Amino acid sequence: MSPAVVLVSFPIVFIGELPDKTMFASLVLATRGRPLQVWLGAAAAFVAHVAIAVTVGVALFALLPHRAVEAVVAAAFLAGAVLSWRMSRSGEEETVERVPTARSAMLSAFAVIFVAEWGDLTQILTADLAARYGAPFSVAVGAVAALWAVAAIAVTGGRTLLRFVSIRRIRLVTAGVLVVLAGYAAWSAAR
Template sequence: MNLAVAAAVFPLIFLGELPDKTMFASLVLASKGRPAAVWVGAAAAFLLHVIIAVTAGVVLFHLVDHRILDVAVAALFFAGAAYSWHIRNETEDDDDAAAVGGSALRTAATATGVIFVAEWGDLTQILTANLAARYHSAVSVGVGALLALWAVAAIAVIGGSGLMRVLSVRTLRVVTAVVLVGFGAFSLASAL
């Protein structure tokens, strides 16, 4: 492993992921409780994506039209926005009961699924694949990218766990719906 390559990759992936939809997804998930479980789920999803990116990512993105990936991601964002809007008026007590009653394993599995889908075909995944091809050092690029992604997830989870002290669940759901519509529109525009 080349530490210089890992150190060069870390800031690129970190800065690319900071304003990303997966950071927002981690923040929202962590705001509902069990931040450590959300981080574990996000970390697992990022691990899978880094493995995919450094091994088969370059080939996949040359074979599959990026527009198809953008349309699929847009559809998922619109579905998430519709769901957030639909449940915006449920009481906070119902949410608190669900958060307390949900297992850490279920929370981690949900976070893994959400982050895995959201990250598919993402800028940082493509960048990781390109860096692995450029440096010819899959392990070094993988370690640098993974540590950057895990750091961003930690920042999001810490922010999400404190977010509920300032915002109501209803407000968070409305904001989530609006942001997801924006991400969906951007993904759809990218596909066209």
């Protein structure tokens, strides 16, 4: 294991996950359910996705040219920004029913995060880091730690944050951040 690769992977994935829909899903789930169980379910889903991402990163991204990967990442960021903006304009606030048991809270969180994370920015970043550094285990450790940290922030601060900031505003900020990231990835692809 390479501690340097872990230390590089952690902040990249952490920052990538902060404005992400799965972070907000964890936040919303924790406002209605038990935070520890929501975190455990999300944590298990993140482990599964990181394992998939590093495997794909080593196998697939090694075959694709860098410009193609950056173009796909730019398109994914832009699509995420459009989706986030459209959701903010829908006028609907997300509602999540209170989860009655610890087991159902964990299963609900796992299912929501597992589905939401497919093709996600952090999954792409993790795959890219695994391909770039050729150290899938080290990237996986850094990525999992980052995802767990963001999920912990979301579930512990969820109830408090939603008292002061609406989901609509969070989605608008997320859309803005994703537009900036899409622009950067497009610029990287064009170089």
